[in-house]
Amino acid sequence: MNFRKLQVLLLAALVVTFTACYPDDSEITNSSGTPKSVDPFLDINAFVGTWKLETVTQVDENAIVQKQPDYMQKMVLSELFNYDVTLNLSRPDSVGKFAPYTVTQNGEAPFYLPGGTGQWRLNLIGTPRINMTNADTALTVYPAPAFRTSDNKLTLKIDRMAGNTKVSSYVYAFTRSN
């Protein structure tokens, strides 16, 4: 193989690699002409819909920092309690705008997202986050990093802060149910 052929082959391989790695168009474009999210993985379509709660984990953030054993770092609440929770997020007009949400919970399992009905929005100013507000509570939750529509998973994290220090968190992992 001469040098020119090798060059062409390498260039072709490079193009194929880049094409394969780039997210497909549905993940970076919002429907109905709404603004694109700043992070291509944080598309509003990845949030809108009905979600079934699968696992709940409580995390001792200090134990993680101190590299303590796994059993000191987390408690899987969904192994202790029976969760029957559905979250429905309606489509907002655009990223940053509020839209209604509904939480339906059966049973008494401890659940810290603002329940019942309220308003939610995807806030991409600064650290990407979701604001959830109902009649009693206003709460900021954080989606999992590298969050994609195609995964059909929604992970929301509530941080518990003592001053500027995160001391613990609750991680709610949902699976899309429609």
Next chain:
Amino acid sequence: MKKIALVVALLLSYSFSFAQSASVEPAVFKGNQEIKITIDVTGSCLADIDDTEPLYIWMWSNKGGPNNGSWNNSAATAKMTKESDNVWSFTIIPQDYYRQAAAEFEFIGCLAKAKDGSRNPTGPCGANAEPKTADFRFDVQALKFIPQVYRVFPAKFFENDLIHIVYDRNVDDTLTGSITKAIAENEVQIVIMDYQLVGSNSWLPFVPTDPNMFKLRAVPNQTKRYIMSFNPKRTFNFPNDKRLNKIRWRFGNSDSSIRTPLIEREVQR
């Protein structure tokens, strides 16, 4: 002769450049211990400067630095204490001064400097050198994790968190003279629980309506660990204008004939 003079001059400057030194007390320390750093600036361009100009410490670590201020205007909190001519000290607890978890430290670094660390023709070091010492580095001992028989998860919690009082039989089995080891592991339970509100020294007894609440349950997928899970705010049901300060409890057997001393934990606010 000129060559000899040059060699002597070089040797002198070499010895001066290594005269500056730093030490820490205690020599071996962890990130949550108070330490005193002493820097001898002899041999640096900061030696023998006017007493009216204090020196400032500039610090860093493997995880970043504290609030040093800026290089040409050190923070007031970084002002050092003069111990004697050319000897300055600075006392800190690393986790507090850096606002960083003690377990995150691998080393801390420091130097002493003038408040304005920039080159300055009229400064103590002239226009060609920054008014500072060499860099110094001290290793920080890792915090050792010590498993506990009785603990709360998470270790720091708020009154409206879900908390888990944990009894760890794995650890208990390794101890001699343990009180709870005399009880069958699945019969260890809470025998008494009190809580204290902010602004009061008295303890209020919590009497559960369901006595089974004090029974511990096995942690799923874990061996020999038992917990009682509850939300203090909802469980104790104290007025909304009050805040929870502390909780305390004892482990024991069902008739309380065997019981531990009171175990107390503070609530985050």
